[in-house]
Amino acid sequence: MNMDVNPECGAMLAGISAYLDGDLDATACDAIERHCRDCSRCATLVDGLRETIGLCREAGSAPLPEPVRQRAKASIERLLACENPIRS
Amino acid sequence: MSVTKLENPNPSASETDRAGYARLVTAAAGGDRDAMERLLMRAQEVAYRFSLLVCGHPQDAEDVMQDALLKTYRYVSRIKEPEAFRTWLYTTVQNACRMKRRRHVGEPAHLTSIEQGATGGDGEPGPVEVEGHSRPADQLLIDSWVSGRLRQALKALPPSYRMIVVLREMEGLSTREVANVAGISEANVKTRLHRARVMLRHAMEGV
Known part of the structure; x- marks a missing residue:
């Protein structure tokens, strides 16, 4: 690091x-x-940091894996079906 | 060598996101079912990412998602400050991860809470090994979701720094929101973020 x-x-x-x-x-x-x-050396570091930050932001916008998303959706449907009905 | 600044999504994108969440919360609280469904999905997405990327416990992710789902549903019915929803959500998910860990029987000694980290000789938190076992099918999903190189590099960060990177860079929270969730000053968030970025870069060069 130093x-x-x-x-x-x-x-x-x-x-x-x-x-x-x-x-x-x-x-x-x-x-x-x-x-x-x-x-x-500093220019390389700046470019490297920019790339790292870009990768992080890209990862943050990745949608959930489809099987996980399907399970999440099913959980929502079960919850809303069990709890007090909400107006459509 | 010419350098260019990042197209910075903060603070404007962060403000937009916060406003978007607030609108969604207000609509859900007013009885809009579609808004409620979208809000609950977002809450679970946040829980999934936080569990895997900050806590490093894939096996906890679905439990933490369930917790986020139920608490968000209940929270929305008594919401007073829609603008504060995002901070509340991340704080809630962070607490759910901590509670989940505490409930584990026979927790290995090397696991460390998010805020603690190991302390290095210079008083700064040192890297902490995080548990990475999960069912093979889950691991395949995770591998296809976020690059292994980035996840390995994140693991090399002290947990408290990892959280700052995930909240700020991946989740797009503002410096103030990160400070509220982490319970530290905005100046401290900036300092940790800078150090974490440099550490992350070095870690990525090594994987």
């Missing part, structure tokens, strides 16, 4: 999540982008 970073890389790393989340102002974004043009 990347043995120089101060400039350290400052970049501290702001990288805020940068990726779009929480930094234009000046701070420019500084990070300038740094990444000159520092391949």
